[in-house]
Amino acid sequence: MAFPEQIDDPPLKHLFDVSEGAGLEQEGVIRLTAGAPGPSLLQACSEVFKQAWARTLEKCNDVNVFQYGIAAGSWEFREELSKFLTESYGESVRRSDLILTCGATHGLQIILNTLLAPGGMIFVENATYMIALDVFKEFPSSSIESVELDANGIDPEDFEKKIMQWKNAKNWITSEEKPFWAMLYCIPAFQNPTGTSLSHTRCLRLIELARKHDVLILCDDVYNLLAHNNPPRRLFAYDRPDVYTFGGHVISNGTFSKILTPGVRIGWLEVPPRIAERLRKSGILRSSGSVNHFMSAVVTSIMEMGLQKQHLELLRSTFKERMLSLMEVLGENLPKSCTFHRSEGGYYIWLELPEGTDAADFCNFSAEHFKATAYAGKYFSKSKTSCMRLAVAYHVKDDLKKAAELICKALHAYLK
Template sequence: MFQYGCRRGDYKFRLQMSKFLTEEYDDEVDCGELLVTCGATNGLYMVASMLFNRGDTVFIEDPSYFIALEMFGKDLGMNVVPVPRNGEGINIEEFDKVLSEYQRASSHHPTEQRPYWSMVYLIPTFNNPKGTCLSTEKCEQIVKLARKYNILLFCDDVYNLLSYIPGEKPEDKPLPPPRRLFAYDKKTDPDYVGNVISNGSFSKILGPGLRIGWMEAPLKVLDVIENSAFTMSAGGWNNYTSAILASALELGLVSKHLLEKRKKYRDNLDSMYQVFMDDMPPGVKIFKPQGGFFIWIEFPEDIDTEKLRDVCEKEYSVSFVPGKSFSTTGSFGNCARVAITYYERDVLVTAAKKICAAAKTFCKN
């Protein structure tokens, strides 16, 4: 564990990860498709920088994880374009037309190093910021589009393991999350070429300071990363922590910890959601997710949540992230993202009550 280690990551860790994920997802995860990373950010950066060039187009959902958006635009000089949407999320018909136009304008020729001309950055399960999940129908449609246009679907799957979907009885373990998009890109399909990456992390389930994650990816993507000078110089990412985690996984400690977290976060979610439902002024919509870290709130159109956030911070010592922060188009100015996991339930309930009190006064004025 003190050596450089195998370039795809410690084998024992990957083996334990495939067993752990297969069980938690209730869906097969193949050890041969895993690569160890230093967390989701590292996985995303490696893919975006090694498989794409400055100026290449990356399609994003609007709203989306704001730091990823900055990484594409500011750090990597990519052309960031929002995916067309309608009331139900991604507008597949429109997106088909947009892809066709952009592909025609692209001068890219697929090579081993750069097999795709563009990528879509998605958070399909327990989305950040909205908490939503892509429907089965949309998952099937978007994989078809990716194959048709030879693009990569990069899924930041960092919240998938935090499912709070209730079992039959209240005391039952929460159910596994909806199937990740990676599983829709079936290797048995005659037109399979490998268009999806599932980018996972221990940051949200164990601790971000560990800086460890994993990627499930098509073999051609793993080859590019494994054979890059970047990986050759460093060896397997985070070899030391991988070896410790391999033992923790083998002993069942991670599954036990995860189950406790899921129950605790579900309690936090239920309690905060109830406060918002009871105490928010009329016309405010509260979206309860089935997993993940966030409650999404939509205030009436004329409410500016950046101003509301300032009032919350100055007068009530609470905060949230205004919706506009997640948009490249300046949309969602009347929305807010509230986190449910960092503090204990009592603190969160008090904070939710304060946000409601601030909103009541703010919406009246």
């Protein structure tokens, strides 16, 4: 195999300068692909960080903010985060259960490296976050199995059937350091890409299955606080230990990328006590001296000053308005052979085209002839090739409505 002498390194300013060879607005095409806030919302962060930066620098007389931090993250950061999450969720979040990360994907990788047995089984939703699938490919000794989901989230019966198939397939080797033979990666609230949320009944059933078969459940709880109304109860809260059962099979993986700004690269894991002890001994976290220690001090200031709560309200109301507008256009203009899930929060709307339709081909057709497009389902699942994901976070409302109208017109033309 020949290797290049030098790789291409163009002067890109951010992730969405180029996507699949074309920027989000390149060539006049509106692309509803980005799972990130756009320029109009990022501008609102400037004043937030100016105020927080000044407050943090005042505290820099305490030189500890320039030192290596502790593995779990600073006491002050986790204390403010526990207060913020307790108020936001409406349920107690304990400081001692929180671990500082560089965001949800970093949290995922920490769990894979630290808790899953070598070659451990990975279950995912069908469909799921495409970057998570890329992360799992970096663990080639692990097998990946999709579990079906519907409007109420993961199908527990399909999950148990596949647990039994794999649990009996080999002799899984676990240890005190790597206690779990299998992990379910899921997005319980306003799922990416489908926008669905786990029902109360299915949450209870998943906890039952996790305890029965000793499976770890890692929840990407990154959209919970972007609910149009009250945030859904996170699966972690269902796994609390009580006098009858032992909790400790669910991890809540959170990030400020979705509730503040992606560039801050700050997130958290909310973990049960037995897992908290293991993570605090992680060589990765201990060697780092906690991750992003100084920036976590800035985010601490943002929470202390009440600026995080204010910014979250801005994001929640903006995304709600955008999503309702987009769904209104779809409801009025989609061909009758197409359907979509009406989400109540988060970033995404899942569009289902007639069975057998090649959504990837349609997305190219729509971009070329109608100047609007989105992500085809093949990026999220091998079997969801007749589906599309539409994202509301990046573009302003008028552009979203325009794009939705154009995609509907394209569908009428394509499906004739």
